[in-house]
Amino acid sequence: MSDGAGKEIEQLIALMAKLPGLGPRSARRAVLTMIKKRRLLLDPLAQAMTEVAATARECVECGNIGTSDLCDICTSPKRDQTILCIVEDVSDLWAMERAQVFSGRYHVLGGVLSALDGIGPDELKLPKLETRVAQGQIKEAILALGATVDGQTTAHYLADRLEPLGITVTTLAQGVPVGGELDYLDDGTISAALRARKSL
């Protein structure tokens, strides 16, 4: 349905409405705000999007998204090259980086094994991972995959593939989240937390 705006604006609204978290109504509101704040929002956004469209690419080493063939993490000399954190998706890598608690390098798998979605080992970036491990610098691989059936199936599969290469394979702990109260936790999380208990 036409809003009475021009064809180009309608097209922008239609494209914005395809973004996660936005629908036609919120896309229309966002576009209207950008147009009203043209110098503050629309022009810089258009320029930033043009630049990103021209330069964004996948890191050939880890699969992170950056603006050059090797991402900033892979080229940083401050990063520990002996620890590799394996994540499902770039968004997981970015979440780890936001926490600022990991100083090693990453490998983005590009998904997890899922028979339902037809994702088998061939669809994941496993050959590159094995090549990186086989180069000999990596001593530990941390499997930072989701605590879901598919995520943990992938974790066990990777452990089977990586352990024979002579490295330590670890996985993230599962249990009570920071700020979590036992009363509100599902019984699966409580059970995982109890099994992973440690002495104080």
Place this chain on the structure above:
Amino acid sequence: MIQWEGEGIVLSVRPHGESSAIVQVFTEAQGRHAGVVRGGASRKMTPVLQPGAQVAVEWQARLEDHIGSFRVEPVRSRAGLLSDRAGLAGLTAICGLLRECLPEREAHGALYRRTGVLLDAMVAGHRWDAAYVLWELDLLGELGFGLDLSRCAVTGQTQELAYVSPKSGRAVSRGGAGEWADRLLPNPAFLGLRDLEPPPDQLRDGLSLTGHFIRQWLVPAFGRAGLADERDRLAAVLTRQVGSGASSTGASG
């Protein structure tokens, strides 16, 4: 408005739109049944809607042939299996076989009850490898591909049924096999006795036997490439455990 309620086992969850999910559950009275769960992709519902979880569901739709919507409440999580290599492989194989092979909206009450007992045994850490093979045997039977292990296909005798024909799925006695013995599949005794603690060689033979008929009969009948992959992964894990002498499949890492 048509509706029913009951308890079921989650078989699969697929995102639907931004926040909903299409969920398949296996219930005692309705069999394998799908429905939309509003908010099923939310952070609150994701732990509840994991394959293998026991849930209370209320389904409703305007017409019988609509996919309808589920209201889901957690009953029992089986997330304890996530850290158990063999248990997780077993859970995935069970949910995969039920999801791909069971006809939709057709009750299989006995199979449902056996599935629940098997999954609970896995979570409790009891030995479940032989129970799994017997479950596959029951699944083949429920789907119309049952093996006849009661009498020899050649002689009709009911003793010394040492083999199974890989073509017909019927038992063959040692005497009836004659020179064809090396072309037949071993028939481990625990299948007939429904023994839950067989020796390792019998367990291996049992896994090979049911695996053969899943590949020969179920995969062509239900036609999805990769149907047997999850099951093969489980067989590999169990065979490795049997080989290493670890008989308990409930507490492996």
